[in-house]
Amino acid sequence: xxxxxxxxxxxxxxxxxxxxxxxxxxxxxxxxxxxxxxxxxxxxxxxxxxxxxxxxxxxxxxxxxxxxx
Amino acid sequence: xxxxxxxxxxxxxxxxxxxxxxxxxxxxxxxxxxxxxxxxxxxxxxxxxxxxxxxxxxxxxxxxxxxxxxxxxxxxxxxxxxxxxxxxxxxxxxxxxxxxxxxxxxxxxxxxxxxxxxxxxxxxxxxxxxxxxxxxxxxxxxxxxxxxxxxxxxxxxxxxxxxxxxxxxxxxxxxxxxxxxxxxxxxxxxxxxxxxxxxxxxxxxxxxxxxxxxxxxxxxxxxxxxxxxxxxxxxxxxxxxxxxxxxxxxxxxxxxxxxxxxxxxxxxxxxxxxxxxxxxxxxxxxxxxxxxxxxxxxxxxxxxxxxxxxxxxxxxxxxxxxxxxxxxxxxxxxxxxxxxxxxxxxxxxxxxxxxxxxxxxxxxxxxxxxxxxxxxxxxxxxxxxxxxxxxxxxxxxxxxxxxxxx
Numbered sequence: 064x065x066x067x068x069x070x071x072x073x074x075x076x077x078x079x080x081x082x083x084x085x086x087x088x089x090x091x092x093x094x095x096x097x098x099x100x101x102x103x104x105x106x107x108x109x110x111x112x113x114x115x116x117x118x119x120x121x122x123x124x125x126x127x128x129x130x131x132x
Numbered sequence: 133x134x135x136x137x138x139x140x141x142x143x144x145x146x147x148x149x150x151x152x153x154x155x156x157x158x159x160x161x162x163x164x165x166x167x168x169x170x171x172x173x174x175x176x177x178x179x180x181x182x183x184x185x186x187x188x189x190x191x192x193x194x195x196x197x198x199x200x201x202x203x204x205x206x207x208x209x210x211x212x213x214x215x216x217x218x219x220x221x222x223x224x225x226x227x228x229x230x231x232x233x234x235x236x237x238x239x240x241x242x243x244x245x246x247x248x249x250x251x252x253x254x255x256x257x258x259x260x261x262x263x264x265x266x267x268x269x270x271x272x273x274x275x276x277x278x279x280x281x282x283x284x285x286x287x288x289x290x291x292x293x294x295x296x297x298x299x300x301x302x303x304x305x306x307x308x309x310x311x312x313x314x315x316x317x318x319x320x321x322x323x324x325x326x327x328x329x330x331x332x333x334x335x336x337x338x339x340x341x342x343x344x345x346x347x348x349x350x351x352x353x354x355x356x357x358x359x360x361x362x363x364x365x366x367x368x369x370x371x372x373x374x375x376x377x378x379x380x381x382x383x384x385x386x387x388x389x390x391x392x393x394x395x396x397x398x399x400x401x402x403x404x405x406x407x408x409x410x411x412x413x414x415x416x417x418x419x420x421x422x423x424x425x426x427x428x429x430x431x432x433x434x435x436x437x438x439x440x441x442x443x444x445x446x447x448x449x450x451x452x453x454x455x456x457x458x459x460x461x462x463x464x465x466x467x468x469x470x471x472x473x474x475x476x477x478x479x480x481x482x483x484x485x486x487x488x489x490x491x492x493x494x495x496x497x498x499x500x501x502x503x504x505x506x507x508x509x510x511x512x513x514x515x516x517x518x519x520x521x522x523x524x525x526x527x528x529x530x531x532x533x534x535x536x537x538x
Contacts, residue, residue, distance in 0.1 A: 078480075078481060078482065078484040079241065080478065080488060081489060084246060085246070086410075096242060097244065097246065097271075115161045116518055118476070122474065123475065125474075
């Protein structure tokens with residue numbers, strides 16, 4: 064079994080493409096400018112792991128980090 | 133002949149693409165993909181003496197390096213043209229470099245968030261159906277002239293708070309700036325002058341009659357010192373929103389319908405599995421990215437190991453980057469449910485298209501509503517598909533027949 068996943072959006076890299084919010088709305092939120100940040104502390108609830116990886120692999124700015132705890 | 137004094141001689145046809153490329157050549161306009169493949173095989177950066185000297189990065193990596201490097205590459209000129217006259221008409225933030233870029237961009241971002249677009253979506257859905265009502269009984273239409281053009285015209289007019297019926301004027305100005313303007317400075321300056329006068333009138337009217345549209349948002353904006361924006365800034369941003377909001381999405385919706393018209397398998401799959409639409413829209417954006425930007429080299433540097441010298445422009449082809457097979461497996465194939473897709477259709481880095489969420493919403497809604505009403509359609513063999521030239525690529529004539537082929 065893989066460990067629990069954690070996501071983090073690098074605020075210096077994010078340019079607000081909003082691909083993550085579209086693919087994984089449970090895991091990402093946007094600020095008033097449309098830039099993304101992780102929901103809560105970035106812990107990925109069980110069952111949403113695929114969405115975390117999908118968001119990570121579609122970010123044009125490579126701004127999303129997914130780590131296994 | 134004095135009227136045409138600014139028109140440069142017609143460009144000689146290209147025979148050596150690698151050393152003499154020309155993005156206005158009819159061969160490129162018709163089908164640029166094999167050309168990009170040839171250029172990419174030759175070098176990550178190619179050069180032409182045309183346009184007073186211009187580079188083109190051919191790989192995703194080289195495009196990305198340039199997009200991220202605002203020290204060596206300026207956005208003060210964003211169209212590759214035959215002439216490089218003194219810059220008079222700016223369009224912040226697209227023509228801004230750091231540090232001016234960020235505050236100009238942040239003013240425009242809140243009205244274009246995905247949440248803001250959700251509020252606009254019902255209006256766009258209604259626009260699409262009003263348009264389809266006008267031609268569906270005919271059993272055929274030129275989809276570029278009757279449908280794909282009007283969706284973005286009406287949507288951006290709605291956001292700006294200007295009359296949708298002025299759409300023909302907008303289209304004329306945009307043609308003057310983005311297409312004719314590459315070779316004809318008068319056409320560009322005339323269009324800029326007319327647009328500026330048009331928006332100046334709308335601003336004047338709002339001084340007495342405040343509104344809650346995008347024009348008023350810009351008029352009411354304050355800089356970090358609490359001062360209103362200079363008139364030239366407001367007018368420049370308004371010109372940008374109109375220019376960038378129309379041709380681009382017109383092209384993206386048109387290319388999408390063109391693809392679906394000639395690819396029954398993808399069309400049938402989208403009708404049967406509408407939940408695929410978000411992935412499909414991204415893939416259509418990747419495969420048929422409409423927008424090619426430009427930069428001006430301001431300091432000597434290297435890109436993917438290739439030397440790059442000041443005095444040259446750069447044709448920043450996000451569409452070519454999106455066809456790079458080292459980044460996208462089966463890059464020249466439309467994979468309608470492609471899962472991993474870091475396409476750069478809306479640019480990379482600080483100049484990410486401010487209207488990307490609007491464009492996506494318009495594309496999604498326009499394709500969805502079309503497929504609901506006209507699930508079967510094909511290119512009309514009696515007509516001819518034509519494509520726009522230069523900066524923004526998409527179908528400008530798109531003759532379609534509705535219903536199943538016999």
